[in-house]
Amino acid sequence: MKITTKINLITTAWILCVLIAVNAVVFFSFMKITVNMEDGELFQKADYLINQINKEDSPAVIKEKLTPYLTNHSFIRIVQSNSKIVNQVTNDQQLAAKIKPQFAVEKSTQRRTIRLKHQEEQIAIVRVPIQSNGQVVRTLEFGEKLVGLETGKDLLLSILTFCTILGAVLSLLGGRWLSNLIMKPISNMINTMEDIEQSGVPKKIIIQHETKDELQKLAVTFNRMIGRLEANLEKQRQFISDASHELKTPLTVIKSYADLLLRRGLKNEEVAHDAIESIHSEATRIQKMTERFLDLADTESGNRLEAKSINLVSLCENLFKQIKSAYKREINLHYQKQAISVLADEVKLKQAIIILIDNAIKYSTDTIDVYLTENEQLTIITVKDYGIGIPACEIENIFERFYRVDKARSRETGGTGLGLSIAKNIMKQHHGEIIVKSTEGVGTEVELFLPKQKGKVFE
Ligand SMILES: Nc1ncnc2c1ncn2[C@@H]1O[C@H](COP(=O)(O)OP(=O)(O)OP(=O)(O)O)[C@@H](O)[C@H]1O
Ligand SMILES: [Mg+2]
Structure with missing residues (x-):
């Protein structure tokens, strides 16, 4: 797999994880805060209703007092200690029938999902005790359909899902752009190295922008290394040329004396002796020179x-x-x-x-x-x-x-x-x-x- 694809996938996966985690926190915090706020409001409403009802009120008066506080799809009822309904007002009989009356000695709220007209509905049920002479005598119980919370929840869920997908897409695009940005100088270097490998000629990388980052440092180091290599190659070339030049003189001398010997043979002993002496001296010189070459190579090799x-x-x-x-x-x-x-x-x-x-x-x-x-x-x-x-x-x-x-x-x-x-x-x-x-x-x-x-x- 290409390194750009790898960077891309890894960053996208990571950003996706972060987004999901953040969105989950946002979602659950929102739900908790909203439910708490709703419960507070419901308890406030229950307390208010209890204050409205007097002991002496007849059932008809109580009904009359409670009816204005019905919201869409709700019921309000007073339950006695054997969990039997004493009074009830409702605008949704079906809903009221589904929720069993319950006597409670402590304030409580409950969320229930029930099936109404082939549809799942969230219902909030609140129970608040009604006291008389310090004794819990009845319970005010009311329930209502949670329309606002359900819609809010769905809306939030869709917004968060949309944001997560958008984030993932943007990260994918951004990741591709970023990895291309990082990989461009590296690709340049790879191309230059391949060129060097094919042609055998050291070549420097063209640094287009002064970014002063690690990649530029890498390119500068590479160029420095190539510079050194070029200098060494030049030195080597120079050495070969100088050494051949140095060897040429004694070799020419040896050759001309050897020619002389070939032409005149050993007839003239004096000439032959001089020639052999010169050949010997030049050969010694070449021998000394090659020893020096070897010494030079040895001290330059970095052994x-x-x-x-x-x-x-x-x-x-x-x-x-x-x-x-x-x-x-x-x-x-x-x-x-x-x-x-x-x-x-x-x-x-x-x-x-x-x-x-x-x-x-x-x-x-x-x-x-x-x-x-x-x-x-x-x-x-x-x-x-x-x-x-x-x-x-x-x-x-x-x-x-x-x-x-x-x-x-x-x-x-x-x-x-x-x-x-x-x-x-x-x-x-x-x-x-x-x-x-x-x-x-x-x-x-x-x-x-x-x-x-x-x-x-x-x-
Ligand atoms: N002590 C010295 N007195 C005078 N000239 C010197 C002295 N040492 C070196 N040189 C000069 O410096 C040159 C370079 O010396 P170097 O020792 O590198 O080479 P070389 O003596 O000519 O040859 P090689 O040492 O390889 O046999 C010599 O050719 C000579 O001209
Ligand atoms: Mg010397």
């Missing part, structure tokens, strides 16, 4: 970190020992405490430090200083070199993928321009920060900031 408490001092000491022997470069580690612990993914953190050391090695020739410091909130790793430095205007670009300040030099050093992007991603994964300070010709200082609070770092 969970395997966080644990690491002693930064021993991590750096071990790491630098290996680097020093491989690169034959002086790396000085400075720290205030023997144990500076940090909560991080060891492999990733190592990777980020290696990226910075690798840059320092490539872009300087002097010694490299590494400082490990901490304060209440942060642990800071600073890698400082005294090399070529980075021009101030280039600092904001160096975190972009494939960006290299000096392309020619980077080719020499084998840089792909992805190192700092990867390091930045790693810091982002740790909810940390990376900051570069550099002066051209003087040196570069790169700082890694790692927050200490567990909750903040790895939510």
Whole structure:
């Protein structure tokens, strides 16, 4: 069943229930109030009649006194203690005959339905005791057809039934209008999603009215998500294009040397040696590049970190020992405490430090200083070199993928321009920060900031 139909039916059923309950209360309250009012009037009339009659009045006088108080279809009678009629006046013999006389010592009213001329009729009967010397001697009894109440009751019932039906119809129409109003933006969203599914192209929902309600919020959130998706797709496209471009140069070099080898064969040993060396170096470059691609993809994938408490001092000491022997470069580690612990993914953190050391090695020739410091909130790793430095205007670009300040030099050093992007991603994964300070010709200082609070770092 469609959600609009569901909303429609549920609201209508609910409104119908409410209307029936309200109308029932109205109806029964009206009946109770009217009956009470009528009873009051009847008792008043009975008291008045009793006052009119004197003990000494003959039956004829009594009849004469009572007759003017007969209403249409009624009787007035005086009943003695053995429930026998003493006096009676009536304008409806049939009605009077149907109601048996009854002696009563207390005031009472009674409603009875009797059949008169093939028709059901409501009769009100009132009994009021007539006292003499503090003793109940007789009962004044009178009965009359309840015409007003019956018609009023029927009229009210028809009005209330009409109102209930009208209410139900209006609620059905209103419900349909309301559910269409609610469902329109949702239907829009469904259509847009189906479009996206069919075409495979992310598309935003057109928000026609600024309603500032939950549905608009839903559409805005959806659009934001699509915006993010578009940006990511664009990033991906850009990456593929940049990566292919980067791979093209070494592949061209490899191909041309391979051609050379094919044409000239291994006859000229010197040329062959140069060609093979170049092919080897370019293949190494491609290998390094693909490793970098994989690292970049890994740090961008949003994989969970395997966080644990690491002693930064021993991590750096071990790491630098290996680097020093491989690169034959002086790396000085400075720290205030023997144990500076940090909560991080060891492999990733190592990777980020290696990226910075690798840059320092490539872009300087002097010694490299590494400082490990901490304060209440942060642990800071600073890698400082005294090399070529980075021009101030280039600092904001160096975190972009494939960006290299000096392309020619980077080719020499084998840089792909992805190192700092990867390091930045790693810091982002740790909810940390990376900051570069550099002066051209003087040196570069790169700082890694790692927050200490567990909750903040790895939510
Ligand atoms: N310590 C540094 N001194 C001078 N220039 C630097 C330093 N670190 C980075 N750069 C500049 O920033 C650019 C980007 O650095 P990044 O580490 O991202 O790439 P790369 O070193 O060229 O290549 P990769 O690290 O991927 O092998 C470098 O090409 C270089 O021009
Ligand atoms: Mg680098």
